[in-house]
Amino acid sequence: MTSRDILELMKQHDVQMVDFRIVDVPGRQHHVTVPAAEIDEEVLERGVAFDGSSVPGFRGIEESDMVMRPVLETAFLDPFTEVPTLAVSCNVYEPSGNRYERDPRYIAEKAEEYLKSTGIATNAYFGPELEFFIFDDVRFDSTQSGAFYAVDSEEAVWNSGVGDKNLGYHVKNKSGYFPVAPTDTQQDIRTEMVLELMKAGIRVERHHHEVATAGQAEINFRFGTLTRTADTVMTYKYIVRNVARRHGKTATFMPKPIFGDNGSGMHVHQSLFNGDEPLFYREGGYANLSETALHYIAGILYHAPAILAFSNPSTNSYKRLVPGYEAPVNLVFSRGNRSAAVRVPVAVVSPKTARIEFRTPDCTANPYLAFAAMLMAGLDGIRRKLDPTELGFGPINKNIYELSAEEKAQIKSVPGSLGEVLDALEADHEFLLEGGVFTKDFIRNWIDFKRNNELAPLHLRPHPYEFSLYFDL
Ligand SMILES: Nc1ncnc2c1ncn2[C@@H]1O[C@H](COP(=O)(O)OP(=O)(O)OP(=O)(O)O)[C@@H](O)[C@H]1O
Numbered sequence: 154m155t156s157r158d159i160l161e162l163m164k165q166h167d168v169q170m171v172d173f174r175i176v177d178v179p180g181r182q183h184h185v186t187v188p189a190a191e192i193d194e195e196v197l198e199r200g201v202a203f204d205g206s207s208v209p210g211f212r213g214i215e216e217s218d219m220v221m222r223p224v225l226e227t228a229f230l231d232p233f234t235e236v237p238t239l240a241v242s243c244n245v246y247e248p249s250g251n252r253y254e255r256d257p258r259y260i261a262e263k264a265e266e267y268l269k270s271t272g273i274a275t276n277a278y279f280g281p282e283l284e285f286f287i288f289d290d291v292r293f294d295s296t297q298s299g300a301f302y303a304v305d306s307e308e309a310v311w312n313s314g315v316g317d318k319n320l321g322y323h324v325k326n327k328s329g330y331f332p333v334a335p336t337d338t339q340q341d342i343r344t345e346m347v348l349e350l351m352k353a354g355i356r357v358e359r360h361h362h363e364v365a366t367a368g369q370a371e372i373n374f375r376f377g378t379l380t381r382t383a384d385t386v387m388t389y390k391y392i393v394r395n396v397a398r399r400h401g402k403t404a405t406f407m408p409k410p411i412f413g414d415n416g417s418g419m420h421v422h423q424s425l426f427n428g429d430e431p432l433f434y435r436e437g438g439y440a441n442l443s444e445t446a447l448h449y450i451a452g453i454l455y456h457a458p459a460i461l462a463f464s465n466p467s468t469n470s471y472k473r474l475v476p477g478y479e480a481p482v483n484l485v486f487s488r489g490n491r492s493a494a495v496r497v498p499v500a501v502v503s504p505k506t507a508r509i510e511f512r513t514p515d516c517t518a519n520p521y522l523a524f525a526a527m528l529m530a531g532l533d534g535i536r537r538k539l540d541p542t543e544l545g546f547g548p549i550n551k552n553i554y555e556l557s558a559e560e561k562a563q564i565k566s567v568p569g570s571l572g573e574v575l576d577a578l579e580a581d582h583e584f585l586l587e588g589g590v591f592t593k594d595f596i597r598n599w600i601d602f603k604r605n606n607e608l609a610p611l612h613l614r615p616h617p618y619e620f621s622l623y624f625d626l
């Protein structure tokens with residue numbers, strides 16, 4: 154897409170505002186809006202200035218002038234604004250014209266460049282599956298679970314069956330995976346989300362209710378290249394949240410909003426291709442995987458404690474990674490098995506769909522950083538020819554939650570806290586520095602940011618559940 158195409162698109166849709174968006178270091182979008190009358194080819198090329206000192210994770214106040222420059226192929230008509238507005242993702246530049254080293258999008262692009270430079274493959278494909286909850290209301294209730302108590306539509310249906318007003322079919326509370334309406338009350342809102350995603354140019358594959366008893370959803374879209382897929386994740390979250398808001402509801406991607414129910418993950422399917430040639434398939438290999446795929450898996454599992462600092466970067470992430478809720482708790486790989494950190498989907502067995510699924514990540518990840526970190530770990534596995542079995546990562550074909558104590562003792566677990574993974578990243582990050590993809594400054598900044606802004610403040614605050622445990626002691 155060229156600047157001229159954008160100007161043409163603006164004319165066609167009577168666009169009155171252009172919304173320039175960047176992603177901060179933790180993974181939130183920020184924007185600056187410019188009237189269409191101010192937009193010409195030069196502005197689209199040069200970008201717009203902004204104050205970098207106010208963006209979380211960016212630089213200090215002493216050197217705050219920065220520029221956001223649009224990536225034209227990311228443009229879409231924003232369905233949530235009152236006047237026609239074109240939204241576009243941007244790269245961040247220094248006033249000197251250099252790319253800004255802490256821009257997450259730059260790190261993602263560098264990872265793709267690095268992949269090409271290794272000669273291993275030309276493309277890495279990523280297919281993330283984002284799960285989320287749609288709540289009617291979010292309240293605080295320390296007696297329920299010692300946490301925020303979220304009210305969802307299914308529960309509202311359940312309650313509507315109580316009392317003498319509802320004389321019709323009494324809808325029972327949801328159990329199991331994906332029962333049809335009226336138990337599933339969210340089909341229409343998911344469909345509306347899908348239609349908006351499609352209008353924004355995202356190729357949606359399907360949507361469904363997820364396993365949680367409360368209103369949990371999943372909308373799957375087609376895999377793509379690393380940076381563009383991370384762009385899609387940002388647009389997806391924006392659209393999902395704003396369709397929910399349109400209905401007076403709240404969508405959250407928090408990994409474990411409800412104690413005792415399934416959490417929300419962002420499993421990431423991955424494969425490497427050399428041009429058109431898929432590199433992860435070998436008929437007759439374990440789950441029809443090639444040696445390259447096995448080395449890639451070994452790299453991911455070997456560096457998992459460090460990768461999790463990017464793929465599971467919140468204190469809440471570790472409340473999801475517990476047994477019994479389909480979230481992985483062990484660092485092993487397995488064909489078909491959903492209790493393993495790396496699953497090899499075997500339902501589709503063609504060379505083009507041969508892929509691995511890393512199930513650990515969740516949506517609190519900044520997708521640009523998490524995908525880049527996974528690719529770097531997988532490539533390190535390929536470069537060093539790591540063997541997942543020699544390293545003790547399986548394969549395991551049983552339900553890991555149900556292994557005996559002796560069998561479990563042989564298996565490594567995923568780390569249990571944000572503190573642990575930040576320590577792991579501090580000790581293991583050389584593989585991320587290859588090709589200058591991540592910088593030492595970025596990793597230092599990330600660890601300090603997470604420790605100072607999330608871990609330490611949480612540690613200092615009395616937790617609601619402590620009231621239930623200790624208030625009357
Ligand atoms: N070769 C490939 N490389 C990377 N991703 C791929 C490839 N082929 C398919 N995908 C993507 O993998 C994802 C598969 O999602 P799907 O929901 O089927 O996975 P699943 O793990 O079986 O589901 P769930 O975990 O919800 O049970 C989709 O985003 C799809 O586009």
Ligand SMILES: N[C@@H](CCC(=O)O)C(=O)O
Nearest residue numbers: 415416417418479480491
């Ligand atoms: N919600 C589960 C995954 C369910 C699934 O396999 O789709 C998780 O936390 O990862």
Ligand SMILES: [Mg+2]
Nearest residue numbers: 282284363371
């Ligand atoms: Mg799912």
Ligand SMILES: [Mg+2]
Nearest residue numbers: 282420510512
């Ligand atoms: Mg999955």
